[in-house]
Amino acid sequence: MEGEKVKKRYDRVAPIYDGLEWLMERAKFSTWREELFERVRGEISDGRLLEVGVGTGKNIPYYPDGLDLHAIDFSQKMLNRAEERALKVGRDVNLTQMDMEDLGYEDDHFDVMISTCVFCSVPAPVRGLKELKRVCKPSGRIYMLEHMRPRMIVIRNLMDYFNWVSLYLLGENINRKTMRNIEKANLEVIEENDLWLDIFKEVVLSP
Numbered sequence: 420m421e422g423e424k425v426k427k428r429y430d431r432v433a434p435i436y437d438g439l440e441w442l443m444e445r446a447k448f449s450t451w452r453e454e455l456f457e458r459v460r461g462e463i464s465d466g467r468l469l470e471v472g473v474g475t476g477k478n479i480p481y482y483p484d485g486l487d488l489h490a491i492d493f494s495q496k497m498l499n500r501a502e503e504r505a506l507k508v509g510r511d512v513n514l515t516q517m518d519m520e521d522l523g524y525e526d527d528h529f530d531v532m533i534s535t536c537v538f539c540s541v542p543a544p545v546r547g548l549k550e551l552k553r554v555c556k557p558s559g560r561i562y563m564l565e566h567m568r569p570r571m572i573v574i575r576n577l578m579d580y581f582n583w584v585s586l587y588l589l590g591e592n593i594n595r596k597t598m599r600n601i602e603k604a605n606l607e608v609i610e611e612n613d614l615w616l617d618i619f620k621e622v623v624l625s626p
């Protein structure tokens with residue numbers, strides 16, 4: 420039920436999503452994406468990549484060459500935008516409508532997995548993270564750019580108070596305890612880098 424609500428919210432914002440995120444994208448996010456994929460490119464040169472919660476496909480232009488590319492999202496309207504972007508930049512990506520809490524892939528299937536700004540919106544984040552763990556090869560890596568609830572009490576309280584605004588406008592929770600959820604899903608943290616305070620982080624995980 421909660422999943423249907425979140426999916427509909429993303430279907431509704433899909434046409435204006437990039438506009439709503441424009442400032443943040445320009446200010447910081449596009450650089451963080453570029454740096455993340457530069458790193459992925461340096462570490463993995465072949466195999467299968469899966470991006471979960473691909474949204475409007477903002478990462479697609481940065482996908483490395485030489486990999487078998489897959490991306491999923493449960494909002495068909497967001498996926499349609501991702502499809503347009505893949506066509507525009509000439510990338511061959513298998514885009515599929517799928518719920519990341521119930522991935523239709525066999526165990527140990529992917530070498531690289533990506534999530535950017537996703538676990539703020541997944542209805543049952545620990546279930547989603549456990550699915551990532553299941554379909555990632557034991558030698559694989561999960562790369563994330565995620566925002567989460569910080570330690571600083573004043574900011575944390577403000578985020579708790581205003582969470583409903585971001586949830587209503589963008590379908591995103593600004594106060595998710597993502598590092599704790601990662602721990603609950605039993606994923607191993609290889610690296611945890613603060614990009615902006617301890618709110619935006621680049622995280623590298625091993626299953």
Ligand SMILES: C[S@@+](CC[C@H](N)C(=O)[O-])C[C@H]1O[C@@H](n2cnc3c(N)ncnc32)[C@H](O)[C@@H]1O
Pocket residue numbers: 425426429471472473474475476477478491492493494497517518519520534535536537540541542547591
């Ligand atoms: C905040 S957007 C981020 C999109 C994109 N990753 C980016 O960096 O711009 C979150 C995306 O995750 C998708 N999403 C949330 N929960 C999901 C789930 N359980 N299964 C698949 N997609 C999901 C939403 O539909 C939405 O497109």
